[in-house]
Each structure stands twice: as structure tokens, then as C-alpha cells.
Amino acid sequence: MKKLNINRRSIGEGFPIYIIAEMSANHGQSYNEAVRIIQAAKEAGADAIKLQTYTPDTMTIDCNNEYFRIGKGTIWEGRNLYDLYKEAYTPWEWQPKLKEVANDLGMDLFSTPFDNTAVEFLEKMGVPAYKIASFELVDIPLIQRVAKTGKPIIMSTGMATLAEIDEAVQTAKDAGCKELALLKCTSGYPADPAEMNLRTIPHMSEAFSLPVGLSDHTLS
Helix, strand or coil, rough: EEEECCCCCEECHHHHHHHHEEEEECCCCHHHHHHHHHHHHHHCCCCEEEEEEECCHHHCCCCCCHHHHHHCCCCCCCCCCHHHHHHHHHCHHHHHHHHHHHHHHHEEEEEEECCCCHHHHHHHHHHCCCCEHHHHHCCCCHHHHHHCCCCCCCEEECCCHHHHHHHHHHHHHHCCCCCCCEEEEEECCCCCCHHCCCCCCHHHHHHCCCCCCEEEECCC
């Protein structure tokens, strides 16, 4: 399993780099801005654009106590989780249209689901692959559901121990995943280049016999 294929594009050691541009919340709740981001990603040389598929209600509850506020150490310190997700999510009705925009430009578009309803929605959209976020690498039922689609899976590992990565990889394989890649990730927003630990990439590739890429949150 040293390579995977997304829309007939081979990805892995010995093949051209596959660059995925993350949309995230950078559209600022403007559909036209989301389209411009896809166009800019194409101009910059990206092969794919990635969304995140969730709503505030699929992520958390509308509660304002300390357990539902972000702690110290990030740019969102003190923010209420529900309000932040409401501000950041990509409306689901946009996503099929954004896929058409990307495909018309010759780009792949896929997404990170955060629950089963998102997987069902993305399957109807016909995405060619799935991404598992670092924070969801220990969500075993979600990995099982995604693996059962039979689509290639890319997993970020920024929050995981080696044992947790191993469990996630085995879970995906046991549930039917035939094409899997890992991403070395430093879950800092932004990440300090001095903490990127890029030598982890060949180590992970050797340990799991999988293609391993980089999920990059550095500013430059």
C-alpha cells in the first residue's frame, strides 16, 4: 500500500507531489469568496481543494460554560465553541456547487467529515476521497464508516500517539479501506517551523508501509 489513487492520479513515493489546498473557514461565509479561493488555489498549482463538512450542531452543543470555551494557547482563546463553528462552517448547500467549480478547473474536491451524516452527504456528492482530521483519528466509528465507502482515505496524525495511529490504520483496513495515506501534522495554529519534525515522515512511512505526506500549518 505504498501508493493510492485519487481520480486515476497515482500518489506516493516516485510519483509527482499531490498538493491539497485547505479551504477551511477562509471564505468568511461568502460563497463568492469560496469560489475565488478555489480559483486562486488552481493558479497557485494545487491539485485539489479540501473542505470540512460539519455544522455547529454536529460538533457541539450551544453551551457557554468553561467546558465549551477554547482554552489558552491558540488564536481562538476564550471563544465559545458553538459560536466559532457557526462562524467557521462551510454551508452544506454550497459544497456540491463548489465541487463543480473545482472539477471544471481540473481539480479534485473532497472533504473532512466529522460524523456519519456528513459521510452520507459527501457520498451523495460523489467525492473521490476522504480526509480524517487529526482530532478525529481516535473516532473509531467514524473511521469505520468512512472506510466502508471504499474511497481512498488520508489521515492526519497531529494529535495522535504511535499506538493511536496504528489503531486507526488497522481500523480502516479492517473496515475495507484499500488505499490509505498518512499526513505528518503539527497541530499548532500556526505551527512553529522549528516544531515540524519532518524526519517523522520517512519513519512513519517505514513503520506503516504507507505513503506519508505533510499537513502544513506554518505561516510561510
